[in-house]
Amino acid sequence: xxxxxxxxSMLKEAQLYRQQGLLEETLQQYRKxxxxxxxxxxxxxxxxxxxxxLKKKQAVEKEFHVYLExxxxxEVSDKVRKLMRSMFSLDDPEVKGSSLLGEAIxxxxxxxxxxxxxxxxxxLDIESLRLDAAKKLIAYTLEFKGKQKAIGxxxxxxxxxxxxxxxRNNLIKYLQEQxxxxxxxxxxxxxxxxxxxxxxxxxxxxxxxxxxxxxxxSQGKKDNRQKLNIIFQHGTKINIxxxxxxxxxxxxxxxxxxxxxxxxxSTMGTFSSTMYVLLNRTxxxxxxxxxxxxxxxxxxxxx
Numbered sequence: 001x002x003x004x005x006x007x008x009s010m011l012k013e014a015q016l017y018r019q020q021g022l023l024e025e026t027l028q029q030y031r032k033x034x035x036x037x038x039x040x041x042x043x044x045x046x047x048x049x050x051x052x053x054l055k056k057k058q059a060v061e062k063e064f065h066v067y068l069e070x071x072x073x074x075e076v077s078d079k080v081r082k083l084m085r086s087m088f089s090l091d092d093p094e095v096k097g098s099s100l101l102g103e104a105i106x107x108x109x110x111x112x113x114x115x116x117x118x119x120x121x122x123x124l125d126i127e128s129l130r131l132d133a134a135k136k137l138i139a140y141t142l143e144f145k146g147k148q149k150a151i152g153x154x155x156x157x158x159x160x161x162x163x164x165x166x167x168r169n170n171l172i173k174y175l176q177e178q179x180x181x182x183x184x185x186x187x188x189x190x191x192x193x194x195x196x197x198x199x200x201x202x203x204x205x206x207x208x209x210x211x212x213x214x215x216x217x218s219q220g221k222k223d224n225r226q227k228l229n230i231i232f233q234h235g236t237k238i239n240i241x242x243x244x245x246x247x248x249x250x251x252x253x254x255x256x257x258x259x260x261x262x263x264x265x266s267t268m269g270t271f272s273s274t275m276y277v278l279l280n281r282t283x284x285x286x287x288x289x290x291x292x293x294x295x296x297x298x299x300x301x302x303x
Contacts, residue, residue: 006036007033007037010029010032011053014026014033014056018060023060024064026064027057027060034050034053034054037050113140113141113145117137117141120136120137124160131167131170131171134157134163134171135171137157138150138157138175138178150179151175154172154175158172195278196276196299198236198297198299198300199299199300199301201235201236202235203235205233205235206266206267206268207266208233208265209229209230209265209266210227210228210264210265211228211230211238211262211263211296212226212228212263213249213252213261213262213263214260214261214262214272228242228249236297236299237278237295237298238296238298239294240293240296241291241292242291243291244290250280250294253277253280253292253294254277255277255279255280256277258274258275258276258277258299259274259275261274262274264298271301271302271303273298273299273300274299275296275297275299278297280292280294280295
């Protein structure tokens with residue numbers, strides 16, 4: 001089997017991630033490409049291609065190091081989005097899904113709901129990705145716009161004749177499962193949770209680069225005091241990603257729980273904080289598939 005089409009597709013996907021500013025995902029993609037090339041003895045120009053990939057990976061590693069030092073989060077502008085679209089041939093089904101899905105993931109991660117929805121709605125034209133895209137539309141609408149808008153979204157999807165009756169039932173079941181998490185009034189068995197107010201304002205918080213737990217809180221024997229990089233921050237609210245193989249650590253950040261003794265690393269030094277866990281969910285798509293995405297709210301600052 002000729003591995004070149006697959007490698008070319010993977011290279012394009014890596015380029016997409018880099019254009020989005022998703023440097024960690026770019027590095028992961030180049031590592032996969034390197035592994036793929038090394039695993040195929042019959043690949044044409046194997047050594048030259050491998051050398052090219054390694055140079056690209058080293059360049060991204062250097063850029064990633066600078067990024068971690070500066071913590072400057074890139075903007076997802078209209079210019080970048082147009083570039084992402086123009087980079088890929090929409091006649092190539094191998095690439096089309098990756099480009100649009102990558103765009104939607106990045107836009108949602110930066111809180112740009114309308115643009116993410118636009119990208120996901122384009123994915124509905126691809127049969128193999130249609131159901132997953134519809135689920136993301138429901139999930140993002142529920143997260144950003146609330147229950148009523150999510151119900152409106154599923155009504156819109158139900159009226160779309162591209163979905164089979166089985167697909168429609170699947171989407172309704174998916175929304176019901178999501179509502180069990182967000183609408184506690186519909187499920188008395190779930191604990192009633194009320195988001196606490198923060199003692200500080202958004203302007204009081206420095207840019208945070210990473211956090212760690214002050215002490216080991218998990219019941220297991222693993223030490224979960226390692227640093228976790230901040231993916232993005234908006235005032236007192238931050239987002240982190242915990243790898244799938246660190247369940248002891250992610251279990252500490254249970255939704256609705258208050259976690260004390262969180263050490264924060266910022267541009268102005270180190271401080272401790274009490275944080276409230278707004279959301280802990282498992283990512284089911286993209287490079288972080290299986291990892292936990294956790295949203296936290298800083299309740300106080302202890303210097």
